Amino acid sequence: MTNLEIDQTSVLRLRDIQQVYGTGEASVHALRGIDLDVAQGDYVAIMGPSGSGKSTLMNLLGCLDIASDGVYELAGHDVRSLTERELAKVRNEEIGFVFQSFNLVPRMTALANVELPLIYGGVRRAERRRLALEALDLVGLADRADHQPQQLSGGQQQRVAIARALVTSPTLVLADEPTGNLDSASTEEILGILDSLADAGRTIVIITHEENVAERAHRILTISDGLIIRDTAASTSTATAGVLQ
Amino acid sequence: MSFFEILRSAMRGVTANKLRSILTLLGVTIGVGSVILLLAVGNGSAQTVQNAISNLGTNTLTVRASQQGGGGGATTASTAGSSVKTITTTVADQLDSAGLGHVKEVVPQVSTSLTVSSTSTSSTDVSVIGSTAEYFDVSTAKVASGAAFTAADVTTSAKVAVIGSELATTLYPTGSALGQTISVDGSSFTVVGILATQSSSGFTDPNTVVIAPITRIQKSYTGYGAVSTLTVLATSSDDVAAAQGEVTVMLNQLLGVTDTSDEPFTVTNQSSLLETAAASATSFTVLLGAVAAISLLVGGIGVTNVMLVTVTERTREIGIRKALGATRGAILGQFLTEAATLTLLGGVLGVIGAVIGTHWQINGTQPVILGYSIPLALGVSVAIGVFFGVYPAARAARMRPIQALRAI
Numbered sequence: 001m002t003n004l005e006i007d008q009t010s011v012l013r014l015r016d017i018q019q020v021y022g023t024g025e026a027s028v029h030a031l032r033g034i035d036l037d038v039a040q041g042d043y044v045a046i047m048g049p050s051g052s053g054k055s056t057l058m059n060l061l062g063c064l065d066i067a068s069d070g071v072y073e074l075a076g077h078d079v080r081s082l083t084e085r086e087l088a089k090v091r092n093e094e095i096g097f098v099f100q101s102f103n104l105v106p107r108m109t110a111l112a113n114v115e116l117p118l119i120y121g122g123v124r125r126a127e128r129r130r131l132a133l134e135a136l137d138l139v140g141l142a143d144r145a146d147h148q149p150q151q152l153s154g155g156q157q158q159r160v161a162i163a164r165a166l167v168t169s170p171t172l173v174l175a176d177e178p179t180g181n182l183d184s185a186s187t188e189e190i191l192g193i194l195d196s197l198a199d200a201g202r203t204i205v206i207i208t209h210e211e212n213v214a215e216r217a218h219r220i221l222t223i224s225d226g227l228i229i230r231d232t233a234a235s236t237s238t239a240t241a242g243v244l245q
Numbered sequence: 246m247s248f249f250e251i252l253r254s255a256m257r258g259v260t261a262n263k264l265r266s267i268l269t270l271l272g273v274t275i276g277v278g279s280v281i282l283l284l285a286v287g288n289g290s291a292q293t294v295q296n297a298i299s300n301l302g303t304n305t306l307t308v309r310a311s312q313q314g315g316g317g318g319a320t321t322a323s324t325a326g327s328s329v330k331t332i333t334t335t336v337a338d339q340l341d342s343a344g345l346g347h348v349k350e351v352v353p354q355v356s357t358s359l360t361v362s363s364t365s366t367s368s369t370d371v372s373v374i375g376s377t378a379e380y381f382d383v384s385t386a387k388v389a390s391g392a393a394f395t396a397a398d399v400t401t402s403a404k405v406a407v408i409g410s411e412l413a414t415t416l417y418p419t420g421s422a423l424g425q426t427i428s429v430d431g432s433s434f435t436v437v438g439i440l441a442t443q444s445s446s447g448f449t450d451p452n453t454v455v456i457a458p459i460t461r462i463q464k465s466y467t468g469y470g471a472v473s474t475l476t477v478l479a480t481s482s483d484d485v486a487a488a489q490g491e492v493t494v495m496l497n498q499l500l501g502v503t504d505t506s507d508e509p510f511t512v513t514n515q516s517s518l519l520e521t522a523a524a525s526a527t528s529f530t531v532l533l534g535a536v537a538a539i540s541l542l543v544g545g546i547g548v549t550n551v552m553l554v555t556v557t558e559r560t561r562e563i564g565i566r567k568a569l570g571a572t573r574g575a576i577l578g579q580f581l582t583e584a585a586t587l588t589l590l591g592g593v594l595g596v597i598g599a600v601i602g603t604h605w606q607i608n609g610t611q612p613v614i615l616g617y618s619i620p621l622a623l624g625v626s627v628a629i630g631v632f633f634g635v636y637p638a639a640r641a642a643r644m645r646p647i648q649a650l651r652a653i
Contacts, residue, residue: 064568064647085572091646092570103565103650107261119250120570164569 096165155186273591276544375462584634
């Protein structure tokens with residue numbers, strides 16, 4: 001089933017995405033044909049039990065991995081046809097990734113961590129500093145700019161990671177179980193930040209297995225055994241109809 | 246990502262883990278330093294021998310009584326029926342005045358080992374050499390202060406002596422030994438000269454000898470029998486071979502040797518002797534070089550170890566950086582710069598350490614740095630460090646970000 005009326009504001013467009021690990025009889029079919037469109041400004045939560053393929057999908061969306069088969073267009077780029085160098089540019093400019101385990105570079109200050117994507121983007125030093133401080137301010141950590149990750153709490157580290165994901169003003173913010181390692185207070189902080197980002201018009205895709213986290217999104221996708229089995233609008237926002245197979 | 250940015254992030258990497266950086270640095274420093282220093286010691290000892298050759302001149306011959314011909318008596322039975330004389334001062338005089346075309350001078354020496362004392366201290370087993378005034382022309386011993394004894398002193402068997410610099414300070418630690426009296430096995434000698442300090446290249450330490458007129462030494466200690474050596478000075482270094490032939494023939498004649506296959510003496514060419522010594526010094530350098538190479542290898546393995554652990558440990562970091570948009574080139578650049586900075590810094594410290602180290606004598610040898618050892622040691626250690634710093638990083642940088650992130 002092809003989407004004839006291609007949404008001009010579509011940020012993500014996936015068609016029959018397959019991901020197979022291994023070869024022959026030992027191969028694992030992690031994704032069995034995912035079709036998905038995400039519109040500009042949408043806030044999508046992907047849910048599913050562990051082993052359902054939601055993390056695999058997230059890694060594909062973040063260009064951390066390449067699909068075995070299918071079409072993946074991110075902001076107009078056909079990701080599977082990009083060279084290594086072009087992929088790095090897409091990761092740098094189009095995607096802000098928030099990991100469950102924060103993945104800050106150890107022994108580097110919060111500010112330096114937030115500056116990293118800008119360094120790879122070739123932003124000049126003064127401008128870089130200004131943008132990084134702005135991003136830290138946005139997550140309420142401007143006063144912790146000189147702290148190293150190990151001096152920060154889990155919630156604070158995740159906020160630094162969000163600042164790092166936002167600093168390049170990416171087309172898409174991806175969050176892979178961003179609250180999975182956090183207590184409820186920190187979870188609330190992080191979700192609050194994501195809410196305000198969504199309100200500001202950012203496109204967000206979040207993976208979670210917690211109902212209360214998913215409920216904050218505008219649209220909830222449920223994945224099972226490598227397929228999207230449910231696509232529901234959680235609020236009044238204009239969720240593009242997902243394709244069910 | 247500009248070169249400057251790569252350099253900055255590499256510097257951050259170097260300073261981020263100080264212990265790891267210091268260990269890497271230390272491995273390279275020790276490896277490079279020991280290679281340069283050990284080669285310098287070997288080279289220094291080889292040069293000492295070479296200096297001894299050039300000091301001696303290449304125009305001297307040494308005549309020694311051979312095993313079967315030597316002995317205390319005036320004559321000895323060498324082969325059945327024939328009576329062969331030994332080399333005495335008389336023979337030396339005859340050889341000197343024989344008018345040999347390529348022989349300039351013949352200097353006889355006797356030597357013995359005696360106790361030498363001043364009023365305050367004494368020194369046992371001192372090498373005492375008796376010779377003529379020409380001794381100072383043909384040997385490496387040079388008078389630094391005072392004067393050598395004269396031909397007249399030799400004629401009159403004067404009780405005068407020239408002593409080595411170390412012996413002088415041993416006997417007279419507070420003042421100059423010059424003009425003082427020393428007692429050699431009970432008889433008093435006046436010190437007329439002190440030798441310049443020499444490097445030790447033979448079996449006896451040239452800085453602790455007593456040199457006195459041969460007539461006096463024979464009269465008081467050794468008797469008038471065979472001399473220990475004759476030093477023959479050829480007219481020039483080109484004439485050494487000719488002089489050697491002339492001396493051999495003339496000595497056979499003077500000593501009444503009939504069977505030339507059984508000469509009671511051997512004539513050795515000083516320079517060939519020292520060439521042998523130089524060759525052994527060279528093999529000493531090679532040996533030290535091998536030891537140095539092993540230490541460089543061990544240092545290199547240390548660096549390799551640290552680098553491999555570092556990169557494996559940092560594969561996750563490489564994954565994070567790739568997820569944030571780092572290109573393979575940016576990551577390689579960072580690790581290359583880190584490894585190069587660490588190993589170069591360590592190498593330069595090693596070179597500085599070695600250069601400082603060569604200012605001290607090691608067992609009497611002044612180390613002399615071999616020019617090629619610096620780029621060699623530096624090059625090898627930097628190459629090892631950079632290869633093992635960059636190769637695993639290159640592998641990690643080739644992975645998809647998710648593979649690198651999942652590592653460990």
